Amino acid sequence: MNKQPEITDKTRQTFINVFCDLYSQKPIEKISIQEIANQSGYNRSTFYQYFTDIYELLDCVEEHVLKSINEEMAGREFSTHTFQDALQCLENAEEISVLKALLGDYGSVHFVERLKREIPFERLIVDFPTNDVLAPYIIEFYISTLISMFRLWIRNSKDLSSEELVKLVDSLFANGITPYHIFGTVNPRRSDSNKK
Numbered sequence: 001m002n003k004q005p006e007i008t009d010k011t012r013q014t015f016i017n018v019f020c021d022l023y024s025q026k027p028i029e030k031i032s033i034q035e036i037a038n039q040s041g042y043n044r045s046t047f048y049q050y051f052t053d054i055y056e057l058l059d060c061v062e063e064h065v066l067k068s069i070n071e072e073m074a075g076r077e078f079s080t081h082t083f084q085d086a087l088q089c090l091e092n093a094e095e096i097s098v099l100k101a102l103l104g105d106y107g108s109v110h111f112v113e114r115l116k117r118e119i120p121f122e123r124l125i126v127d128f129p130t131n132d133v134l135a136p137y138i139i140e141f142y143i144s145t146l147i148s149m150f151r152l153w154i155r156n157s158k159d160l161s162s163e164e165l166v167k168l169v170d171s172l173f174a175n176g177i178t179p180y181h182i183f184g185t186v187n188p189r190r191s192d193s194n195k196k
Helices: 004-023 033-040 044-050 054-074 082-093 096-103 109-118 135-155 162-175 188-194
Strands: none
Touching (some): 004 033, 004 044, 033 054, 054 109, 096 135, 135 162
């Protein structure tokens, strides 16, 4: 009897994991409850004990990620290295496979907008004048850039170390793209190593 809640949590998590795996490969409209049930090793009726439909499952996953990121941000003292703080909050909040699904090629623009709206990323901008008429535009640019870079990094299977990504983003915010030459004629990673 004591194991029942553990079994229930495990079953629910299995459905979530299978859904996220499928959602990272194809649009939600192409995912069926039968497919989720089959790959989870359960039948459709078991799925319906946990979720009314796929969209409720998606909402559950999104809510959990947003809650985790909010908790991570609330429990942290931010340094002056703001992008690194944001990156760690996103990275620590949830398994990368879930974020890869939600922020991947088939992920919803709706989730990205919820992420920008519900997570207080503006806390990461130190000493920012919030009464300035330009403030919402600057915050939008900052947050959208951070999320886009993070999405690309996840899609590219973290081909840069987190330190390299932080350094690149800091450099882009400070200096723009000019030092990198738009068409890749200069490889900043190679030129940095040549300076040593």
